[in-house]
Amino acid sequence: MYETTPLPPTDKQLTYARAIARKLDVAIPRGSLETRQALSSWIDRHKTRPSVTGTAATxxxxxxxxxxxxxxxxxxxxxxxxxxxxxxxxxxxxx
Incomplete structure (x- = not known):
């Protein structure tokens, strides 16, 4: 079958992950920085869920x-x- 090499993280992914890490004061594991998929998983686990409404309680x-x-x-x-x-x-x- 076809064997593909994993893609490296994009610049946007790296920037976003670093912003999350800075905000949460956590380190990004080295393994998560190696592939696009690994970094995407790390981001999904650590990003804060945005407010649906973004407004104060009624x-x-x-x-x-x-x-x-x-x-x-x-x-x-x-x-x-x-x-x-x-x-x-x-x-x-x-x-």
């Missing part, structure tokens, strides 16, 4: 979360108020 979310917070006697993390997706996840976890 007033209805906040009201419902505060009601749950009182009933369950659990604090709502501050970052949930800044991100609607995170607030939704907190609500789902505390229903």
């Amino acid at each position: 007033s209805r979310q906040v009201a419902f979360a505060e009601k749950l917070s009182r009933l369950k006697r659990r604090a709502i993390p501050d970052e949930c108020f800044r991100d609607a997706v995170m607030m939704s996840r907190w609500i789902d976890a505390n229903k």
